[in-house]
Amino acid sequence: MSTTMTPVKARRSTTEKEQETPAWKKRLTSDNAARVAALLSFFLFWVLMSALFERVPGPIEVVQRLVEEFQRGEVFGNFGMTLYRFGVGVALATVVGIAVGVIMGLSQLGRAFFESPVLVGLSIPAIIWSFLTVMWFGFGDLSPIITTFLTSVPFVIVNVAQGVRGVSRDLRDMSTTYNVPFSRRVRDLVLPAVTGYVAAGVRFAIIIGWNGVLLAEWFGGGGGVGYRARWWYDANRFGGFAAWVVLFVGFIVLLDRFVLDRVIQRAFRWRDASA
Amino acid sequence: MTDQLVGAAPVAPPADPEAGAKRTARRRRWRLTGLVILGWLALYGVWEYGSWWFGSRLLPTPYEVLLSAVEIVESGNFLTDFSASVLKTFAGFGVAAAVGAPIGYLMGRYNYWRAFFHDGVTIAGTIPAIVYAVMSLIVFGLSNLGPILAVALVSAPYIALNVAEGIRGVDKSLVTMSEAFGRTPQQIRKEVLIPTIVPYVFAAIRMCFAVAWKVEALTEVFGGRNGVGFQIRTEYQLYDIAAVLAWMFLFIVFMLIIERLVLAKSEARLLSWRPQERSSAL
Numbered sequence: 150m151s152t153t154m155t156p157v158k159a160r161r162s163t164t165e166k167e168q169e170t171p172a173w174k175k176r177l178t179s180d181n182a183a184r185v186a187a188l189l190s191f192f193l194f195w196v197l198m199s200a201l202f203e204r205v206p207g208p209i210e211v212v213q214r215l216v217e218e219f220q221r222g223e224v225f226g227n228f229g230m231t232l233y234r235f236g237v238g239v240a241l242a243t244v245v246g247i248a249v250g251v252i253m254g255l256s257q258l259g260r261a262f263f264e265s266p267v268l269v270g271l272s273i274p275a276i277i278w279s280f281l282t283v284m285w286f287g288f289g290d291l292s293p294i295i296t297t298f299l300t301s302v303p304f305v306i307v308n309v310a311q312g313v314r315g316v317s318r319d320l321r322d323m324s325t326t327y328n329v330p331f332s333r334r335v336r337d338l339v340l341p342a343v344t345g346y347v348a349a350g351v352r353f354a355i356i357i358g359w360n361g362v363l364l365a366e367w368f369g370g371g372g373g374v375g376y377r378a379r380w381w382y383d384a385n386r387f388g389g390f391a392a393w394v395v396l397f398v399g400f401i402v403l404l405d406r407f408v409l410d411r412v413i414q415r416a417f418r419w420r421d422a423s424a
Numbered sequence: 425m426t427d428q429l430v431g432a433a434p435v436a437p438p439a440d441p442e443a444g445a446k447r448t449a450r451r452r453r454w455r456l457t458g459l460v461i462l463g464w465l466a467l468y469g470v471w472e473y474g475s476w477w478f479g480s481r482l483l484p485t486p487y488e489v490l491l492s493a494v495e496i497v498e499s500g501n502f503l504t505d506f507s508a509s510v511l512k513t514f515a516g517f518g519v520a521a522a523v524g525a526p527i528g529y530l531m532g533r534y535n536y537w538r539a540f541f542h543d544g545v546t547i548a549g550t551i552p553a554i555v556y557a558v559m560s561l562i563v564f565g566l567s568n569l570g571p572i573l574a575v576a577l578v579s580a581p582y583i584a585l586n587v588a589e590g591i592r593g594v595d596k597s598l599v600t601m602s603e604a605f606g607r608t609p610q611q612i613r614k615e616v617l618i619p620t621i622v623p624y625v626f627a628a629i630r631m632c633f634a635v636a637w638k639v640e641a642l643t644e645v646f647g648g649r650n651g652v653g654f655q656i657r658t659e660y661q662l663y664d665i666a667a668v669l670a671w672m673f674l675f676i677v678f679m680l681i682i683e684r685l686v687l688a689k690s691e692a693r694l695l696s697w698r699p700q701e702r703s704s705a706l
Binding site for chain 1: 540551565641
């Protein structure tokens with residue numbers, strides 16, 4: 150078609166267009182420039198907000214508070230406490246969630262039994278769990294752990310069950326026909342096939358779990374990031390609160406980028422290599 | 425085993441296999457319903473046991489919660505709190521859609537804006553809800569705007585990501601054809617792009633609805649002047665746990681009904697022109 154038609158002057162090929170744009174323009178529209186621009190505009194937006202609302206702390210105040218918190222040595226102890234509670238809670242949720250999810254995915258009877266409890270668990274807000282656990286277990290480590298566990302376990306279960314149900318029917322039938330023992334079926338067929346769903350579920354559980362652990366610490370008051378953030382909030386010094394938010398969100402982002410992504414990539418080497 | 429088969433074959437009349445299959449199917453259904461009921465019973469049992477273990481002051485029995493719920497419903501003023509909470513949730517969705525959909529559109533259409541927004545949107549999606557709740561409280565103080573902002577902040581990233589996904593999934597040949605027939609960019613936007621992304625916006629809203637009303641209630645617990653969260657906090661401060669649980673369960677039931685009725689209905693209505701898509705989306 151293009152051989153018979155004379156090219157319209159206004160329409161140029163993409164390579165021609167690319168060659169014609171000057172280098173500075175290319176640099177300005179590159180992805181990295183966009184990221185820098187996004188950071189800058191976020192910063193400007195923050196400054197603007199702190200100018201508009203006097204209750205919103207500006208960047209300078211937040212950095213000051215952050216430095217003060219580090220100098221007081223409040224950061225690492227509280228962070229460690231929160232991490233410990235969070236880690237135990239999410240680990241428990243992962244183990245229990247995978248077990249129940251596999252049962253729910255493999256047998257219809259199991260699904261019928263667990264369906265309603267999981268549905269109820271999904272719909273109970275984290276705040277109710279944190280209220281209840283704080284009253285039940287007091288201000289120690291137990292209430293944040295249990296809150297994290299209870300809020301995140303239904304999400305793992307749902308994800309894993311969905312993944313197990315998606316396991317190739319043919320392979321499942323074949324292993325039934327050949328009398329493959331249940332434990333081997335789970336280990337060699339189901340678990341590799343659902344790794345993706347487990348990863349998605351755990352990722353979601355982590356997001357939900359942070360919320361749970363922070364809430365329980367906020368109301369439970371036994372130390373930790375949530376407790377410290379609340380301390381500043383109650384003191385009506387929102388700069389301190391914002392400093393903890395910055396610290397915490399930074400930590401979550403780093404964890405997500407550098408730990409979770411790597412782990413997930415490692416876990417999927419076998420699949421990505423063959424694809 | 426072969427003996428059994430041989431023995432059973434002559435006795436069975438010709439129509440029996442089907443009847444047998446039906447019988448097994450029925451028995452199977454009965455067993456499934458039985459297990460569903462058993463699931464609820466187990467839940468009830470755990471609750472009863474828990475309230476015996478912790479004492480009914482720390483975990484009221486189901487019956488006490490039921491009494492409290494009946495009391496709340498009979499008093500009649502729960503409707504104002506419910507409607508306040510629901511209105512705030514939907515207002516938050518409105519704001520989130522108004523902000524998130526254009527961002528998602530830009531992200532899906534242009535590479536530059538994708539790089540611009542991508543990191544921010546993904547980070548915003550991972551921040552715990554409590555941070556948003558307290559942040560909106562700091563910005564607006566004790567007002568109805570706080571919960572709305574919190575809901576908007578929680579749901580906007582999801583809507584943006586979903587819309588971007590939808591835009592990228594738009595049939596390229598449709599756009600090319602519209603261009604070839606000399607349609608203006610506005611026309612393409614209105615007739616091709618926007619109809620394609622409406623289902624994605626709805627999918628995003630349904631996805632975050634479950635999270636959104638919880639965040640809404642959470643923000644009200646921290647600082648609301650009405651709504652379900654406010655009632656929950658008031659009862660918690662009075663250590664009336666039965667009332668806390670009753671409010672929560674009423675709210676859950678109410679929200680499930682809203683989800684089924686309002687969201688599903690309006691989605692079906694807006695998307696009724698594309699029957700296939702709808703059936704696959706639900």
